[in-house]
Amino acid sequence: xxxxxxxxxxxxxxxxxxxxxxxxxxxxxxxxxxxxxxxxxxxxxxxxxxxxxxxxxxxxxxxxxxxxxxxxxxxxxxxxxxxxxxxxxxxxxxxxxxxxxxxxxxxxxxxxxxxxxxxxxxxxxxxxxxxxxxxxxxxxxxxxxxxxxxxxxxxxxxxxxxxxxxxxxxxxxxxxxxxxxxxxxxxxxxxxxxxxxxxxxxxxxxxxxxxxxxxxxxxxxxxxxxxxxxxxxxxxxxxxxxxxxxxxxxxxxxxxxxxxxxxxxxxxxxxxxxxxxxxxxx
Amino acid sequence: xxxxxxxxxxxxxxxxxxxxxxxxxxxxxxxxxxxxxxxxxxxxxxxxxxxxxxxxxxxxxxxxxxxxxxxxxxxxxxxxxxxxxxxxxxxxxxxxxxxxxxxxxxxxxxxxxxxxxxxxxxxxxxxxxxxxxxxxxxxxxxxxxxxxxxxxxxxxxxxxxxxxxxxxxxxxxxxxxxxxxxxxxxxxxxxxxxxxxxxxxxxxxxxxxxxxxxxxxxxxxxxxxxxxxxxxxxxxxxxxxxxxxxxxxxxxxxxxxxxxxx
Ligand SMILES: Nc1ncnc2c1ncn2[C@@H]1O[C@H](COP(=O)(O)OP(=O)(O)O)[C@@H](O)[C@H]1O
Ligand SMILES: [Mg+2]
Numbered sequence: 001x002x003x004x005x006x007x008x009x010x011x012x013x014x015x016x017x018x019x020x021x022x023x024x025x026x027x028x029x030x031x032x033x034x035x036x037x038x039x040x041x042x043x044x045x046x047x048x049x050x051x052x053x054x055x056x057x058x059x060x061x062x063x064x065x066x067x068x069x070x071x072x073x074x075x076x077x078x079x080x081x082x083x084x085x086x087x088x089x090x091x092x093x094x095x096x097x098x099x100x101x102x103x104x105x106x107x108x109x110x111x112x113x114x115x116x117x118x119x120x121x122x123x124x125x126x127x128x129x130x131x132x133x134x135x136x137x138x139x140x141x142x143x144x145x146x147x148x149x150x151x152x153x154x155x156x157x158x159x160x161x162x163x164x165x166x167x168x169x170x171x172x173x174x175x176x177x178x179x180x181x182x183x184x185x186x187x188x189x190x191x192x193x194x195x196x197x198x199x200x201x202x203x204x205x206x207x208x209x210x211x212x213x214x215x216x217x218x219x220x221x222x223x224x225x226x227x228x229x230x231x232x233x234x235x236x237x238x239x240x241x242x243x244x245x246x247x248x249x250x251x252x253x254x255x256x257x258x259x260x261x262x263x264x265x266x267x268x269x270x271x272x273x274x275x276x277x278x279x280x281x282x
Numbered sequence: 283x284x285x286x287x288x289x290x291x292x293x294x295x296x297x298x299x300x301x302x303x304x305x306x307x308x309x310x311x312x313x314x315x316x317x318x319x320x321x322x323x324x325x326x327x328x329x330x331x332x333x334x335x336x337x338x339x340x341x342x343x344x345x346x347x348x349x350x351x352x353x354x355x356x357x358x359x360x361x362x363x364x365x366x367x368x369x370x371x372x373x374x375x376x377x378x379x380x381x382x383x384x385x386x387x388x389x390x391x392x393x394x395x396x397x398x399x400x401x402x403x404x405x406x407x408x409x410x411x412x413x414x415x416x417x418x419x420x421x422x423x424x425x426x427x428x429x430x431x432x433x434x435x436x437x438x439x440x441x442x443x444x445x446x447x448x449x450x451x452x453x454x455x456x457x458x459x460x461x462x463x464x465x466x467x468x469x470x471x472x473x474x475x476x477x478x479x480x481x482x483x484x485x486x487x488x489x490x491x492x493x494x495x496x497x498x499x500x501x502x503x504x505x506x507x508x509x510x511x512x513x514x515x516x517x518x519x520x521x522x523x524x525x526x527x528x529x530x531x532x533x534x535x536x537x538x539x540x541x542x543x544x
Contacts, residue, residue: 184362187353189352
């Protein structure tokens with residue numbers, strides 16, 4: 001038995017079985033428990049059966065949300081999906097998500113300059129070190145007052161919550177570029193900005209992308225908090241709404257859907273990172 | 283006079299690393315600097331680069347004191363000498379591109395010039411497309427030398443540039459370096475802790491020697507004759523032994539070394 005050996009290489013098939021085991025076990029356990037509950041109480045809403053969830057997800061993906069006016073004209077499948085509850089919720093959330101992630105790039109530039117130009121560092125660093133410790137959610141009431149309860153306050157919540165981390169991370173990444181590289185740049189005739197952008201930024205960029213990837217979870221967390229508290233659309237808004245009447249048959253597929261989307265974004269970014277930076281060694 | 287170091291003292295916190303260094307290096311010399319690890323060789327090089335400034339004294343290169351590194355000195359450190367995100371060709375062409383106007387960038391001329399330097403330092407056209415991490419240590423240092431020399435710096439500073447290489451590669455690099463020095467006529471300051479390397483390469487060998495218990499270093503010009511790779515092995519061994527005994531401690535026979543003063 002080589003389970004407790006550090007110098008072993010799992011064979012292909014056992015490795016495959018092992019890596020899927022917990023998924024299979026989780027699904028089976030759920031099946032079993034849901035089945036039990038439904039046998040005792042056919043109206044159980046806490047653990048919907050798989051059939052119920054599939055049906056609810058199909059409805060979500062093909063029908064508009066309740067309360068939205070339904071167009072009478074017969075629609076094609078694509079049009080129906082586009083107008084469906086799932087699609088409108090996903091689009092609303094994706095839009096906020098993308099805007100927030102895009103707003104993290106200026107944060108990267110700020111961090112870069114703070115680390116490269118000591119006066120910039122002196123001006124900003126202490127402030128952001130403190131700012132980073134503020135619990136962004138505690139500012140939510142202020143954000144609602146300052147930016148209104150629509151889109152801007154939700155995006156500001158994310159930016160305030162995540163940007164300081166990205167800034168400080170970029171500062172650290174920038175500082176970790178070996179001194180030799182900067183001296184080398186000077187001796188080759190590069191000026192301050194050429195060194196900052198063409199030497200330092202270029203070589204930390206794949207690490208910056210990885211740092212943003214690690215923080216996608218935080219972006220999502222703040223986004224969900226914002227949507228659950230004050231929103232009229234979005235995936236988290238829907239989950240909060242359905243929670244009131246125990247719509248677990250939709251909530252569970254929604255949670256998996258969000259995980260899947262986030263997984264895809266992360267995978268996409270990691271692939272893009274490898275494509276853009278073939279020289280990058282993890 | 284290419285490099286002029288006058289009565290330089292460097293202190294870190296409470297520790298004095300360099301204690302009154304005087305050094306004059308003429309244009310076109312190949313000066314080896316030897317000394318134990320931690321005696322301040324890199325510190326001296328950083329002073330000449332103008333990356334650091336002395337606590338006391340003055341450092342001039344080409345008759346000027348500088349506030350920060352510039353094109354006066356080319357630099358080949360032991361590690362991190364290449365830009366990891368750029369191909370070999372782009373690494374070598376970087377200096378030419380960054381110092382030209384915005385519109386001249388990526389010009390074919392620069393790339394051809396870079397290729398010429400690469401070929402000259404023993405790399406092929408196929409290597410030019412690779413990234414630094416795909417090259418061996420010796421190849422990387424060849425690129426780093428080409429990258430520095432393409433800017434035609436009056437002074438070339440090398441800090442243990444060959445220390446991480448295996449002996450065979452290292453000997454090849456030493457020969458290459460000497461050839462390049464002869465052709466280019468640059469002043470070379472070559473820091474190493476390998477005495478054989480110092481003696482074989484340098485037209486002059488300077489030792490940084492710790493004086494006394496406090497361990498701050500002074501410079502001694504070990505007046506060794508200029509040897510070449512194919513000189514008599516016995517003579518070489520004798521010289522190496524002499525340099526080593528002189529550079530390890532201060533209480534050496536007086537005849538072997540004289541302080542560098544002009
Ligand atoms: N920035 C610094 N701060 C404090 N001490 C330093 C610094 N740089 C170098 N030293 C010290 O100065 C001494 C000489 O260092 P260095 O010039 O790197 O030696 P060498 O290159 O000969 O091995 C070492 O003891 C080192 O610890
Ligand atoms: Mg050193």
